[in-house]
Amino acid sequence: MFDNVQHVIDQLEKHKYICSRDIATTIYLAMKMQKPVLVEGPAGVGKTDLGKCIALALNMELIRLQCYEGLDEAKALYEWEYAKQLLYTQILKDKLSQMLSNEDTLTDAINKLSEEEDVFFSDKFLIPRPILKAVASPSPAVLLIDEIDKSDSEFEAFLLEVLSDYQITIPEIGTIVAKHKPFVLLTSNNAREMSDALKRRCLHLYIDFPSKELEEKIIQIKVPECGSYLTSELIETVHRIRQLPLKKEPSISETLDWAKALSLLGCEVLKKESAIDTLNFILKYEKDIELVKKKSDDIFIH
Amino acid sequence: MKHENDIQHRVKKKFFDFTAILKDAGIELSTVEVMDMFEALQYVEFNDKNAFKQTLSSTLIKDYTDLPVFERCFERFFEKKTGDSDNFLDTLIERSIDQLKSHDDQKITDEQMIMLQEQVEKFLDEQPSESLFEKTPEQLLSLFLESLEESSESGGGGLGFMLFSSRGHTSSPGISEEDSDETGDDATLDDDLYQMMLEMLKNRRNEKTIGTEQKKHDEYLLNKFIYQLTPEEIKEMRELIMRFGQKMKNRISLRKKKIKHGSLDVKRTFRSNMQYDSIPFRLFYKDKRIDRPQLIVLCDISSSVNQYSRFMLLLTYTLQSLFSKVRTFAFISNMVEITELFREMDPERALSSIFSDTDFTYGWGSNYGNSFNQFMENYSDSLSHKSTVLVIGDARNNNQDPGMKSFLRIKERSRNLFWLNPDKRHLWDWSDSIATVYKPHCTEMREVNNVIDLADFVDKLFVKK
Numbered sequence: 001m002f003d004n005v006q007h008v009i010d011q012l013e014k015h016k017y018i019c020s021r022d023i024a025t026t027i028y029l030a031m032k033m034q035k036p037v038l039v040e041g042p043a044g045v046g047k048t049d050l051g052k053c054i055a056l057a058l059n060m061e062l063i064r065l066q067c068y069e070g071l072d073e074a075k076a077l078y079e080w081e082y083a084k085q086l087l088y089t090q091i092l093k094d095k096l097s098q099m100l101s102n103e104d105t106l107t108d109a110i111n112k113l114s115e116e117e118d119v120f121f122s123d124k125f126l127i128p129r130p131i132l133k134a135v136a137s138p139s140p141a142v143l144l145i146d147e148i149d150k151s152d153s154e155f156e157a158f159l160l161e162v163l164s165d166y167q168i169t170i171p172e173i174g175t176i177v178a179k180h181k182p183f184v185l186l187t188s189n190n191a192r193e194m195s196d197a198l199k200r201r202c203l204h205l206y207i208d209f210p211s212k213e214l215e216e217k218i219i220q221i222k223v224p225e226c227g228s229y230l231t232s233e234l235i236e237t238v239h240r241i242r243q244l245p246l247k248k249e250p251s252i253s254e255t256l257d258w259a260k261a262l263s264l265l266g267c268e269v270l271k272k273e274s275a276i277d278t279l280n281f282i283l284k285y286e287k288d289i290e291l292v293k294k295k296s297d298d299i300f301i302h
Numbered sequence: 303m304k305h306e307n308d309i310q311h312r313v314k315k316k317f318f319d320f321t322a323i324l325k326d327a328g329i330e331l332s333t334v335e336v337m338d339m340f341e342a343l344q345y346v347e348f349n350d351k352n353a354f355k356q357t358l359s360s361t362l363i364k365d366y367t368d369l370p371v372f373e374r375c376f377e378r379f380f381e382k383k384t385g386d387s388d389n390f391l392d393t394l395i396e397r398s399i400d401q402l403k404s405h406d407d408q409k410i411t412d413e414q415m416i417m418l419q420e421q422v423e424k425f426l427d428e429q430p431s432e433s434l435f436e437k438t439p440e441q442l443l444s445l446f447l448e449s450l451e452e453s454s455e456s457g458g459g460g461l462g463f464m465l466f467s468s469r470g471h472t473s474s475p476g477i478s479e480e481d482s483d484e485t486g487d488d489a490t491l492d493d494d495l496y497q498m499m500l501e502m503l504k505n506r507r508n509e510k511t512i513g514t515e516q517k518k519h520d521e522y523l524l525n526k527f528i529y530q531l532t533p534e535e536i537k538e539m540r541e542l543i544m545r546f547g548q549k550m551k552n553r554i555s556l557r558k559k560k561i562k563h564g565s566l567d568v569k570r571t572f573r574s575n576m577q578y579d580s581i582p583f584r585l586f587y588k589d590k591r592i593d594r595p596q597l598i599v600l601c602d603i604s605s606s607v608n609q610y611s612r613f614m615l616l617l618t619y620t621l622q623s624l625f626s627k628v629r630t631f632a633f634i635s636n637m638v639e640i641t642e643l644f645r646e647m648d649p650e651r652a653l654s655s656i657f658s659d660t661d662f663t664y665g666w667g668s669n670y671g672n673s674f675n676q677f678m679e680n681y682s683d684s685l686s687h688k689s690t691v692l693v694i695g696d697a698r699n700n701n702q703d704p705g706m707k708s709f710l711r712i713k714e715r716s717r718n719l720f721w722l723n724p725d726k727r728h729l730w731d732w733s734d735s736i737a738t739v740y741k742p743h744c745t746e747m748r749e750v751n752n753v754i755d756l757a758d759f760v761d762k763l764f765v766k767k
C-alpha cells in the first residue's frame with residue numbers, strides 16, 4: 001500500500017514509471033477508497049504501463065485482461081474444459097455403463113448419473129480466466145482490464161456486477177468471494193463511452209501528454225544513453241511539434257523511439273538534417289512529416 | 303474563537319457550493335460522486351494544490367469532455383480566492399472575511415462578521431436564481447436589510463439590531479431613490495458597513511453564478527445566429543463543437559454497440575465445436591448489421607452564405623471526423639470534392655486553403671443547377687441506396703437554371719436527401735432564392751442556423767433509429 005501521494009511517485013519511479021502528481025493522487029485515492037480507476041487518454045501516454053508498474057511497485061500479482069470485440073464471460077471469467085470432460089467420459093465409459101446397468105428406466109439412469117455430476121463440474125475441469133483469478137487470488141492482485149472500450153456493452157454490464165461485490169457465482173461449484181479486493185484499473189482509448197453506471201463505480205483519471213519536465217525525466221530514465229543535452233533538446237522539439245495541427249500527435253512511446261534512434265546514430269545535438277531524416281520515428285503520416293518539414297526552420301534550432 | 307464544528311460545517315458548505323456550480327454549468331453529478339468527493343477529501347493534504355484539484359476532478363468528473371468546464375469553474379471558484387497561499391482550506395474560509403476586514407476594524411467583531419457572512423449566504427441561497435442575475439447588488443442589499451430587520455423584529459438573531467444600532471448617517475450612500483423607498487426610511491447604517499456588506503453580496507453572488515454563467519455563455523454561442531458570430535466567438539465555437547462532436551460520437555457508438563446480438567451463426571458454431579465431436583457446447587451468434595449511414599455533404603460556400611459556410615464547413619469537418627463514411631463537396635458554381643482536403647488537414651488550414659487554392663469560380667455567385675449537374679457527371683458513383691445526402695445552402699441561385707433533372711436523379715439514387723437552409727423560413731423564397739422549388743423533392747428541408755439545431759438534426763439522423 002502506498003503511504004501518500006509522494007510515495008506513489010517515488011515507488012513508481014523505482015520501476016521506471018514517471019508519474020505526475022495528478023496521476024499519483026488518483027491512484028493513491030483509489031487505493032484508499034478501494035475503488036477501480038478508469039484511465040482514459042490518447043494512445044501511448046502510459047495507461048497500460050501504469051497498471052504494470054503499480055503491480056511491480058507493490059509487489060502484487062498483475063492479472064491482465066485484454067478486451068476485444070466479442071470478449072465474453074467464458075474468456076473473462078472461467079470456462080469448462082469441455083474437451084477434457086469429453087475425454088474423461090470416453091475413458092470412463094465402461095465404468096459408467098457398469099454403474100448404470102442396474103437402472104431399469106432411462107429416468108432412473110439419468111437420476112443416477114446426475115448424482116455423479118459433481119465430478120465433472122469441479123475445479124478439475126475449470127479453466128479460470130483473469131477475473132476469476134483476480135477474485136480468487138490468495139493475495140491482493142492488480143487487475144488490469146485493458147482497452148475496455150473495445151468490448152461490447154453486454155460485457156461491460158457483466159463487469160459492473162463483478163466490480164460491485166467482488167464475488168463470482170459458479171452454479172455448479174458455488175460462490176467465490178474475494179479475500180482481498182483486487183486493485184482494478186480499466187483503460188480506455190475512448191473508442192466509445194462507458195456506461196454511466198460503470199463510470200460512477202470508478203474514479204476517473206485522464207492522462208494527457210506529459211509536461212516537458214516529466215517527459216524529460218521519462219527519457220532520462222528509459223533511455224539514459226541519450227545524453228541530457230540531447231534529451232532536453234529533443235523534448236523541446238517534440239513539444240513544439242505537438243503544437244502543430246497534426247493528424248496524429250507523437251506520444252511518449254514515439255518520443256522514446258526517437259531518443260533511442262538518435263542515440264544509436266550517435267547524435268549529441270539535434271541537427272536539423274538528422275532530425276528530418278528520422279521524423280518517421282515520431283510521425284506516422286506522410287502529411288504530418290511534410291508539415292513539419294515545411295515548418296522546420298521554426299522547429300529545429302540547429 | 304473558531305469552533306471546530308463550525309469550521310467543518312462551513313468547509314462542507316463550500317464544497318456543496320462548488321458541486322452546485324458544476325451542476326449549473328451542465329455537468330451531471332449524482333450523490334455517488336459527491337459522496338466520493340467527501341470521502342476522498344479526507345485523504346489528501348489541502349496545501350497541495352495539484353492533489354486537491356485532482357481529487358475533485360477524479361471523483362466528480364466522469365466524462366473527460368467536461369474537463370475544460372471543470373477547469374474553468376475551479377479556477378474561478380478556488381483560485382481567485384486562495385491565490386498562491388499554502389493552505390487551500392484555511393484561506394478558503396478566511397480570505398473572504400479578511401478581505402472585508404480592511405473596511406472596518408472596530409465596529410464589528412469577527413464573530414459578528416462571520417454571522418453576517420452566513421446571513422448573506424443564506425439570504426442569497428433563498429433567492430430565486432433569476433433574481434441573482436436580474437437585480438443589482440444594491441437592490442439585493444436592500445432586500446437583505448429588509449429581511450434582517452424582519453428577523454430582528456421577530457427576535458431571531460440580534461444581527462439586524464447590531465447593525466442598525468450603529469447607524470451613523472441618515473441616508474445610506476449608494477442607495478438610489480427608489481431603492482431607499484423599498485428599504486424603508488429608518489434603514490440607515492454606517493457607510494463602511496454598507497460598503498462592506500455590498501462587497502460581501504457581490505462576492506457571494508459572483509461565486510454562486512459561476513456555473514450558470516459558464517453554461518449561459520455556451521448556450522449563447524450555440525444558439526447565436528451563425529451570421530452574427532464574431533471571429534473570436536468562432537474560435538471559441540471550435541472548441542465547443544469539438545466537445546459536442548465528441549459527446550455525440552460517444553453517444554452514437556454506445557447505441558451502436560447495444561444492438562448487436564442477432565441470429566445463430568451456424569457456420570461458426572459448427573466450426574468451433576468440431577473439437578467436441580460437433581456437440582454444440584458453445585453457440586455463436588451473428589452480429590446484427592450495424593447501420594452505418596453514408597453521408598454525402600454538398601455545401602454552398604458562396605459569399606451569400608459566407609460566414610455561415612465557413613461555419614458549416616467546420617461542422618462538416620467535424621461530421622467527417624465522426625463518421626467513417628463521409629464524402630464532402632463544396633460548390634459555388636462548380637462542384638469540388640474536398641473529402642481528402644479535410645482528411646489531411648486541421649479545419650482551420652483546410653478552410654483557408656479551400657478559399658485560396660480551389661477553383662469554385664468566385665465572383666459568379668452560386669449556381670446550384672450547374673453544381674448539381676457537375677455532381678451527377680463526376681461524382682454520381684458516391685451515391686447508393688445507403689447514402690444520405692445533405693445539401694447545405696440558401697438556394698439563392700442567381701436566377702439561373704435550377705438543374706432539376708440532376709437534382710431529382712441525386713434524390714432517386716440515394717436513400718434520403720436533406721436540405722439544411724440557413725435562411726429563416728419566411729425568407730425561403732425571398733429575392734433569388736428558389737428554396738421551395740427544391741423543397742418538395744427533399745426528404746426534408748430544415749431551417750438550421752445554430753449549433754443546437756444542427757446537433758438535433760444529426761442526433762435524429764444517426765442515433766434514433
Ligand SMILES: Nc1ncnc2c1ncn2[C@@H]1O[C@H](COP(=O)(O)OP(=O)(O)OP(=O)(O)O)[C@@H](O)[C@H]1O
Nearest residue numbers: 016017018042043044045046047048049218252253
Ligand atoms: N510516465 C511514463 N514513464 C515511463 N514510461 C512511460 C510513461 N508513459 C509511457 N511510457 C512508455 O511509453 C510506452 C507506451 O505506454 P503504454 O503502452 O502504457 O501506453 P498506452 O497509454 O497504454 O497506449 P495505448 O492506448 O496505445 O494502449 C511504453 O513503452 C511505456 O513504458
Ligand SMILES: [Mg+2]
Nearest residue numbers: 047048146187
Ligand atoms: Mg495500452
